[in-house]
Amino acid sequence: MKAISVQNLKKTFRVKTKEKGLKGTFKSMLKPTYRSVEAVKGISFDVDEGEVLAFIGPNGAGKSTTIKMMTGILYPDGGSIKVLGIDPTKERKKLAYEIGTVFGQKEQLWTHLTPYDNFKFFGAIYDIDDKEVEKRIEDLKNRFELGEFINTPVRNLSLGQRIRCEIVASLIHRPKILFLDEPTIGLDPVVKDNIRKLIKQMNKEYHTTIFLTSHDISDIEKLCKRVIIINNGELVLDDTMENLKYHYLNKKIIDIKMRDDGKFSGDDNVKVLKQKGNNYKIEVDLDKTTIGEAMKSFDMDSIQDINITNVPLEDIITTIYQRSK
Amino acid sequence: MFREIKKEFKIISLSTYYAIQREMLNKASFLSNVFFMILNNLSMIIQWIVLFNLKSNIAGFEFKDILLMWGMAAGTYGFAHFLFEKAFSLSSLIVDGSLDNYLVQPKNVLLSAISSQIGVSALGDLIFAYIMLILTGVTLPKFLLFTLFIVTGGIINLSIAIISGSFSFWFKNSDIIEETSSHLMISFATYPGGIFKGIVRVILYTFIPVGFVTFLPVELLLNFDLKLMLILIAVSILFITLATFMFYRGLRRYSSSNLMIARI
Amino acid sequence: MKKYIHILKAELMTSLQYLPNTAFGVFTFFIFVYIMFMVWQYIYSNPQELINGYSITQMTWYLLVTEILFTSLGGRRFCKEICKDVKSGNITYNLNKPYSYVFYALFKHLGSMVLKFIVDIIIGVALGFILIQSMPEQTVLSVILVLVTCFLAELISIFLIIAIGLLSFFIEDANPFYWLYSKMILIFGTFFPIEFFPEYIRGILRYSPIYVISYGPARLFVNFDINEFINILIAQIIYIFISYGICSFLYAKGSKRLNVNGG
Structure with a gap:
């Protein structure tokens, strides 16, 4: 079975346009004008199970919009999505049990709680019983070296430690696919390297399919075997890293x-x-x-x-x- | 179905518990917020002391009934705000794209979102409500009814907040609607229903349903009527159903944090 | 002085962009007055009745004036801003700038409320005529003098709110103090003229800020008297000095504390 299968996916946003200055403000208040912006213009691709895929494109290319549609956050305007055979628009909750998400710019953790308590909370969200959660936390803690700060409130952690916890939190329910949107944004090179190792390890040990977006080319170079490039909402390239490097x-x-x-x-x-x-x-x-x-x-x-x-x-x-x- | 509900309940109680813990980090601020809210509400009673000096009966209410009404108003407000504070800023959650986190979790989006923060001063409102109940003479049946009406009225308050907040799915600048509606609810809820007549009275049982939040419950506490009570419960279920429906309708239009205003 | 005018102008321009929010302010104002008017209609058994010397016409206009003064001030948000400035440490940036924070905050707020003040007055007068169809007798002079006291009233209010906000230097959260303060203004200065309270409370109220920021201007409007005007004006001037004094005292003490703590 394919991990992800996307067919002719479309999304259009209605954007309010506004002229500059005071007069424009008045005008848009009285008679707002709208303009349609096609963020995603019918893209199709497949992802195999266990694959590590880079999904890249310049700012505003439609990357996040696509990821958000695949994870059930946004509602597509056209086309179809199957993630692990599940349609995100119809069975959002069922899908949620199977996937993990990390959005580099958004925090999912409670900052006043320790990573440990946060993980337990996530365990409860995914209906995992207490004993099992504790076992999994112990395992993740050792594997990803969280030992020294697992009992420190998240707000006292460094940015790098936080992101590590964010990623680990999204692994509690052992997702089959992990969506990572800019996971290394704002991190220093050492921490970046750490995160990359973590991602690699995950893919290897749990056979997790990784769907990654990043502006950091070395993230992609070091992690991904396949790359999809989109721009202006259209698929520009879908090829292996090898081909991209040597032939493209x-x-x-x-x-x-x-x-x-x-x-x-x-x-x-x-x-x-x-x-x-x-x-x-x-x-x-x-x-x-x-x-x-x-x-x-x-x-x-x-x-x-x-x-x-x-x-x-x-x-x-x-x-x-x-x-x- | 039953198991689902139990699991949802576990998450809500857990997140409320954590939210309380977060506010308790600063105990001094927590306590002063609660204390000042009680004081704040108490001070509003002075208004009625003055008015009852002028006339001993206002719209069929005696002073004692006014205390009960204030208790009802504060209790329903406190219930909704204490547990579901985020429902009252739903608009900004929608516009900022903060629903993302809840959408990727296998739980009810609306419930998880609105229970992620508590209203600290709302606890003061709740305490104040029961002080008023005690002052007007409490019996066990009255206590139970009062509590029931706090829940039904609180749910109606919550529903109005969700409905007005959900407008943000369609219109980006509708936080004004949200603010106005919550202001209207609380303004009308703290006056005896009898002073409003005609079309305004109709509005107060429909669009701004404070009639079901304070007027009718106070009426029922004074003269119990089983049929009206059942109607009240039905109405609150109706409102929350309507609110949920509207929220999920809007959710299809949710645009996360994608840029919404372009300047030419 | 020029720099302060500049701040005022900039804020005024921003407030123009938020006209819908101003409209919201007017709406809540409208509802408040409407509800209170309904209460008074219930209490006055006939239009000729005088309660504590006030006819229902005077009562309604008293309410309108005090409510205009209260809502157009936007005190809750303003107090929150000051508290935030102090708590976030933003205020420390002002320590080495060539202007006084108190004046900076004053002009900034004046700028942001001017528009609302004007809109509220227009709507308030219209609302008055819709509800009661008459107005206490006015002359051009009385209107001008009432406006002067209104302006000074707002000025004192702003200073007092800054003072409450500056309490954040010393305590965890000053906002609850503002709630209490605003409730006092509402109960003792907005709902009722001070004649409605027992003698001993009235005595206190006559010397309290309520007399200069709320009761005074409204009383003048519903029953103009030149001697009363002079009394109010003198009291207002004294209060401006007192309230400004408190602000600079708190600011000086507070910023010293900041320095000791290393910000």
């Missing part, structure tokens, strides 16, 4: 350091990105030529150092965003 933008970057007497005789297939003295940074389009061909533009004997790299994922994604505008 088939370009390499070559950094070359030459002795002063070295010569460079570039042709059209080699684009110079940067030049400083006799140091070059060039971009090679592998659709048009090969690395070997490109290297011929250099004086082989005078090369002191060479470094061939892929175009950074971040740039690839930026290019895709811009292209799909």
Whole structure:
């Protein structure tokens, strides 16, 4: 069975438009004008069980709207959603037992309570009996190293510790799918790394399907095997990470350091990105030529150092965003 | 079905308990809020002392009846606000997208949302209500009836809050409706029903149903009538059903925290 | 002084954007007066009757004036703001700014209530004519002088509310004090003229803030008397000094405490 199956999903918001200034305020009060904004324009995709999927796009692309429709928060205007075979619009509660959600910008925990009490509360929400909850908390505590602060009120925890607790809280009921919306927003690199490990571990040990959105490209690079990009409410790309990295933008970057007497005789297939003295940074389009061909533009004997790299994922994604505008 | 209700009840009591705990973190503030609310209500009684000095019977009410009426008004208000404070700011919950958290949980969205905060000073209102009951002479049947009417009236107060708050699903700036309705309810509830006549009286039993919150219950406490009591219970069930229906109707239009106003 | 006018103007502009909220304020005002009018209609057995020297016409207009003064002030929200300023530490930013916090708060609030004050007066007068179809006798001079006392009344009220809000420096939550204060104003100054209270209470009320912020202007409007005007004016001026004095005293004491605690 597919974990998630989305068909031709649509959502339109009615937006009140308002002109600037006092006159505009009066006008919109007396006779409000509305404009329809199609946030999601008929997207379709499937997610397999146990998959770790990145769902990305620029701000306002329709990511959150889509996630919210899949989790039963928003009501779609068209299309169909099946999450674990359940239709979120019809059986919201039934679905809720099976999925977990973490919204990086929204807190679900009671801040005056300790993580332990919070977990117990969540246990009650998901109708898990007390003994079982205690067992699960103990297990999660050890697995995710919450021992040192599990009895400290949440308001006294650092942001990183809080997010860890948020994630763990969403695991109490052992969800089959976890939706993570910007889980690492505002965290420092060390904590980010921690969170990523946690997510990876979850996927491995519980075989949890992970549906992740993030603006942090390294989150995606380190966690996901597959990526879906949407922009302006439309699906732009649905491919494996591998393909995205090596084929979607088939370009390499070559950094070359030459002795002063070295010569460079570039042709059209080699684009110079940067030049400083006799140091070059060039971009090679592998659709048009090969690395070997490109290297011929250099004086082989005078090369002191060479470094061939892929175009950074971040740039690839930026290019895709811009292209799909 | 029964098990479902039991589970819902467990969550509500747990979240109310935690909400109380949260407010109790600052005991001084908690106690002073409660104490001042009692004092606040007591001070309003002075108004009636002056008025009863001018006339010994106002719209069929003696001074004692006024105390009972104030008890009823404060009790119903206190009941609704103490347990379901968030129902009175439902509008902002809807507009800010704060329902998200409850929508992903396998429990009743409306109940979880409105029971996530308690009204501290409302506890003062509840205490005040029973002080008034004692002052007007309490018997066991009267105590039970009074408590029953606090619940039915409280539910009507709650329903009106939910209905007016739910307008925010359709109109983004309707927090004014919410504020106005709760203000209207409390304003009319603290005066004897007999002074209102004609169309206003009709409104007070329909759109601003304080008739069922204070007027009728006080009437019943003075002269019991089984039939009217059953009607009262039925009316409160009707109101909460209507409110729930309206909330869930609106929920389909819930737009979470997606930006709603664009400037050109 | 120029900077304060600037603050006032900015607040006035914002309040224009929130006209619907002003409309809401007017509505609650309308309901309050309507309910009280119904009560008085019940109590006055005939239109000619005088109770404690007040006819029903005078009673209704007394109520309207005091209620305009009370609602257009928006005291509850204002007090909350001051408390929040103190509690959140926002007020410490003002410590090293070249203006007085008390004046800053005063002008800010004046700016935000001007519009409401004007709307309330217009609606209030209209409402008066709808309910009772007559008005106590007025001259141009009396109207102007009443407006002067009304303005001063609001000024004193604002200072008093700032003072209550500044209590947050010393106690956990000053808001309950405002509730109590506002209830006192409502009961002893809004519902009834002070003639309705027994002699010993009346004596206290004559020297209390209620005389200058509520009873005075309303009494002048329903029964103008130039000697009474002078009495009220003098009392108001004294009260302005007292209430401002309390504010600066509390602010000075409070901000010192903040410094000791390190903010």
